[in-house]
Amino acid sequence: MKKIVLALIAIFACCCLFAQINRPNFLIVIGDDISWNDLGCYGHPTVNSPNVDRLAKEGIKFTNAYLTASSCSPSRCSILAGRYPHNTGAAELHTPLPEGMPTLPGALKKTGYYTASSGKWHLGPYVRSDFDLVDDKDVGNGGHKNWVSILRERPKDRPFFMWFAAHDAHRVWHADEFGTPHDPVESVVPPHLVDAQGTRKDLASYYNEIQRLDHYLGLVRDELNRQGILEHTLIIFMADNGRPFPGAKTRVYDRGMKTPFVLSWPEGQKSGGLESTSMISVIDIAPTLFELAGVEAGPTFQGSSFAKTIKNPSAEHRNYVFAEHNWHDYEAHERMVRTKHFMYVINNRPQFPNQGPADSNRSPSYADLKDARDQGRLSAAQADVFSAPRPHEELFDCVLDPEQVNNIASFDRYRPVLDDLRNILRQWSDQTGDDVPERLTKAAFDTESGKLLPGIERFNAVGRGEMPGTKTNAVKNNNKGPF
Numbered sequence: 043m044k045k046i047v048l049a050l051i052a053i054f055a056c057c058c059l060f061a062q063i064n065r066p067n068f069l070i071v072i073g074d075d076i077s078w079n080d081l082g083c084y085g086h087p088t089v090n091s092p093n094v095d096r097l098a099k100e101g102i103k104f105t106n107a108y109l110t111a112s113s114c115s116p117s118r119c120s121i122l123a124g125r126y127p128h129n130t131g132a133a134e135l136h137t138p139l140p141e142g143m144p145t146l147p148g149a150l151k152k153t154g155y156y157t158a159s160s161g162k163w164h165l166g167p168y169v170r171s172d173f174d175l176v177d178d179k180d181v182g183n184g185g186h187k188n189w190v191s192i193l194r195e196r197p198k199d200r201p202f203f204m205w206f207a208a209h210d211a212h213r214v215w216h217a218d219e220f221g222t223p224h225d226p227v228e229s230v231v232p233p234h235l236v237d238a239q240g241t242r243k244d245l246a247s248y249y250n251e252i253q254r255l256d257h258y259l260g261l262v263r264d265e266l267n268r269q270g271i272l273e274h275t276l277i278i279f280m281a282d283n284g285r286p287f288p289g290a291k292t293r294v295y296d297r298g299m300k301t302p303f304v305l306s307w308p309e310g311q312k313s314g315g316l317e318s319t320s321m322i323s324v325i326d327i328a329p330t331l332f333e334l335a336g337v338e339a340g341p342t343f344q345g346s347s348f349a350k351t352i353k354n355p356s357a358e359h360r361n362y363v364f365a366e367h368n369w370h371d372y373e374a375h376e377r378m379v380r381t382k383h384f385m386y387v388i389n390n391r392p393q394f395p396n397q398g399p400a401d402s403n404r405s406p407s408y409a410d411l412k413d414a415r416d417q418g419r420l421s422a423a424q425a426d427v428f429s430a431p432r433p434h435e436e437l438f439d440c441v442l443d444p445e446q447v448n449n450i451a452s453f454d455r456y457r458p459v460l461d462d463l464r465n466i467l468r469q470w471s472d473q474t475g476d477d478v479p480e481r482l483t484k485a486a487f488d489t490e491s492g493k494l495l496p497g498i499e500r501f502n503a504v505g506r507g508e509m510p511g512t513k514t515n516a517v518k519n520n521n522k523g524p525f
Contacts (some may be wrong), residue, residue, distance in 0.1 A: 065335050065366040067275040076281035078300040088228045090253045093260035100314040101306025102355050103343035106321040108363040109475040112283040112298035113370040115164040122146050124328035127366050128476045128511035134369040138166015144342045146328040147203050148172030153337050156200040160209035161185030184214040184493050185209040186258035193265045211251030213286050213401045224249040233423040234289035236414045240406030276307035283402050288398045289427045292370045294378035295446040299365045318355035322348050323363045344522045366471050369483040371400040379467040386463035387436040390478045395430040403492030423447045470523040475516035479508035
């Protein structure tokens with residue numbers, strides 16, 4: 043009898059171990075400040091990104107993936123908590139996720155996953171316990187120094203979730219001597235920037251940062267292959283917000299809020315080299331990984347699993363994505379709803395310009411914009427960077443106007459679309475507990491120079507105003523809003 047009991051225990055232990063090992067590994071590589079179309083696989087003719095491109099050939103390239111904030115820490119907190127920024131309690135830059143907030147790594151860890159974060163942290167102190175390993179000290183200026191060693195030294199008897207968070211391509215530039223530098227002559231100048239020497243050099247340095255991140259992504263992929271677990275590992279390559287240039291980062295338009303999103307999972311997808319136009323929000327990542335891991339998503343996760351789209355990339359997922367712009371160096375309160383065809387934006391601080399964060403206002407690209415402005419040579423797209431007051435409402439036909447330059451909110455023939463999206467955004471705000479505080483956090487920087495305003499010693503010491511969603515206790519609101 044004793045032998046039978048021992049045999050049953052051994053069988054049970056083996057089954058448990060098999061169940062653990064059989065669950066997919068998850069790896070998210072998240073770039074810092076990279077616009078969706080600044081990679082070769084998304085059509086950029088210059089940026090050297092062979093490893094992201096290879097991942098796209100092996101997996102699925104999503105062309106309608108959207109962030110909830112074009113701002114570093116609010117975006118990352120939103121991804122890991124699976125909640126809209128005003129529902130996380132961390133809607134403004136450099137505010138931490140509150141204690142006790144459920145997260146993707148925390149939930150996976152409870153079910154036996156080994157969880158590790160390496161590189162940029164930006165999440166606050168309370169989430170650290172959701173990871174078995176937080177490596178944010180000696181990570182190199184790109185954040186990727188220890189990625190391969192962490193993969194090698196992980197426990198081999200547990201599935202893993204890893205969050206590899208790069209500093210690339212955040213200013214200040216550190217990769218101009220890495221690999222073969224990009225030639226400024228070949229820079230592709232977006233329409234909202236000025237085609238001038240300083241801007242071209244600025245863009246080339248930005249491309250160099252992407253190239254360096256791409257190199258380390260390749261090392262990580264090769265290590266997974268060496269260990270024989272590449273087929274069993276779901277890899278996501280994405281970014282936290284758009285390029286760190288005027289008119290992109292912090293903006294709710296596609297150049298700020300749309301993210302590259304390449305997913306590779308050889309074991310679980312139909313084939314490689316596929317493309318999905320299905321709309322997804324980054325709050326959908328957590329529910330998707332939960333479904334694939336056999337973990338029940340708790341009620342706090344506001345997204346919805348797109349696992350069916352991994353199996354069938356033509357399967358549609360969402361009708362709407364929503365995003366917000368809250369304080370990031372400057373006072374702000376913008377909300378956006380996007381369909382495949384249209385984008386509607388409401389700006390509750392239209393008196394302020396919306397050029398981008400302070401570091402981009404200290405850039406050569408911004409200097410070129412100011413020179414062109416002072417000489418009266420700005421195009422409409424470039425002048426938008428300085429525009430104040432701004433429209434309270436904007437509507438864009440994103441098929442005819444992919445750069446979101448021409449505001450059609452006043453056109454009679456678009457009135458039904460305007461009314462519909464205005465109502466959808468109002469529903470989302472009401473259902474998820476968003477609001478517009480009277481006393482928002484004030485600007486910490488001068489818009490013209492990008493320098494700290496008098497009396498402010500450092501930017502994160504600015505007196506905080508009221509966080510959106512505070513009065514409504516949005517941090518306790520789990521409503522998903524329109525879908």
